[in-house]
Amino acid sequence: MTTSMEWPALWLTLRLAGISALLLLLIGTPLAWWLARTRFRFKSVVEAVVALPLVLPPTVLGFYLLLLLAPDGAVGRLWHSLGGDPLVFSFNGLVIGSVVYSLPFAVQPLQAAFATLSRGCLEAAATLRAAPLDRFLSVAVPLARPGFLTAGVLGFAHTLGEFGVVLMIGGNIPGRTRVISIAVYDQVESLQYRQAHLLSATVLALSFVLLLAVYTINRRYRHGA
Numbered sequence: 001m002t003t004s005m006e007w008p009a010l011w012l013t014l015r016l017a018g019i020s021a022l023l024l025l026l027i028g029t030p031l032a033w034w035l036a037r038t039r040f041r042f043k044s045v046v047e048a049v050v051a052l053p054l055v056l057p058p059t060v061l062g063f064y065l066l067l068l069l070a071p072d073g074a075v076g077r078l079w080h081s082l083g084g085d086p087l088v089f090s091f092n093g094l095v096i097g098s099v100v101y102s103l104p105f106a107v108q109p110l111q112a113a114f115a116t117l118s119r120g121c122l123e124a125a126a127t128l129r130a131a132p133l134d135r136f137l138s139v140a141v142p143l144a145r146p147g148f149l150t151a152g153v154l155g156f157a158h159t160l161g162e163f164g165v166v167l168m169i170g171g172n173i174p175g176r177t178r179v180i181s182i183a184v185y186d187q188v189e190s191l192q193y194r195q196a197h198l199l200s201a202t203v204l205a206l207s208f209v210l211l212l213a214v215y216t217i218n219r220r221y222r223h224g225a
Contacts, residue, residue: 006183006195008174008175009174009179009180009182010199010202012177012178012179013160013179013180013181016091016094016095016098016159017156017159017160019095020098021106021152021155021156021159023099024103024106024151024152025148025151025152025155028103028107028110029110029148031050032107032110032147032151033110033140035047035050035111036110036114036115037114050103050107050108051104053103053104057164058101058162058164058168059165061100061164062164062165062166062169065097065168066088066168066169069093069096070088071086071088075096076088088169088170089169089170089171089176090170090176091170093177094177096169097166097168097170098162098166100165101158101159101165102154102158102159105154106151106155109150110144110148113144113146113147117140117143117144121143122140125139145221146217146218146222149217150218153210153213153214157206157210160180160181160203160206160207161181161203162179162181163181163182166179167182172186180199180202184200184203187199
C-alpha cells in the first residue's frame with residue numbers, strides 16, 4: 001500500500017472534521033450559552049453528561065453509539081422511518097459520532113467565554129430595547145470571539161485523531177468510512193512504518209499549526225483588548 005492511496009482517507013478525514021466542527025458550533029453555542037447563564041438546579045448533571053466523552057474510553061462510547069444508530073436502535077429506527085439510509089458504516093454515522101465525541105471540546109470553551117461576559121454590557125443593550133437575540137448576536141458573540149475560535153479549532157483538531165469511535169460506528173470502508181487514524185493503524189499493522197510515519201506526521205503538523213494559530217490569535221486578542 002502506498003501513501004498516494006491514502007489521499008481519499010485524508011480527504012475524508014478533513015471533510016468529516018470540517019462538517020463536525022460546524023455542527024459543534026451550531027449545537028454547542030446555545031447549549032454553552034444556557035449553561036453559562038442558567039440557574040437550573042441540575043445544571044451540574046447536564047455538564048457531567050456533556051463532559052462524559054472526556055473520560056469514557058472511545059470504544060465504550062462508540063459501542064453505545066453503535067447500539068443507538070443500528071437499524072434496530074432508537075436513533076437508527078427513527079432515521080430509517082424518515083427515509084434515511086442506514087447510519088452505521090456510513091459517513092452520516094461518522095458525523096454523528098464525531099459530534100458526540102467532540103462536544104465537550106466545543107461547549108466548554110464557549111461556556112467559559114460566555115461566563116466571563118459582563119452583565120452590564122447585556123443590560124445596557126437591553127435598555128436600548130435590543131431583543132434577546134439582538135443582544136446575543138451584537139454583544140455576546142463579538143465579545144466571545146476567542147471562545148468561538150477555540151471551540152471551532154479544537155472540535156476540528158479533535159476529530160482528526162478519532163479512532164475508537166469511528167472504527168466502532170463506521171468500520172474500515174475505503175472511500176466511505178476509512179479515516180486517517182484507521183489508515184495509520186493499518187499501515188503499522190502491515191509493518192509499513194514509512195507510510196505510517198508520513199501519515200502521522202501530516203496529522204501532527206496540521207494539528208500543531210491549528211493549535212498554534214489559536215494560541216497566537218487569542219493572545220493578540222487579549223493584548224489588543
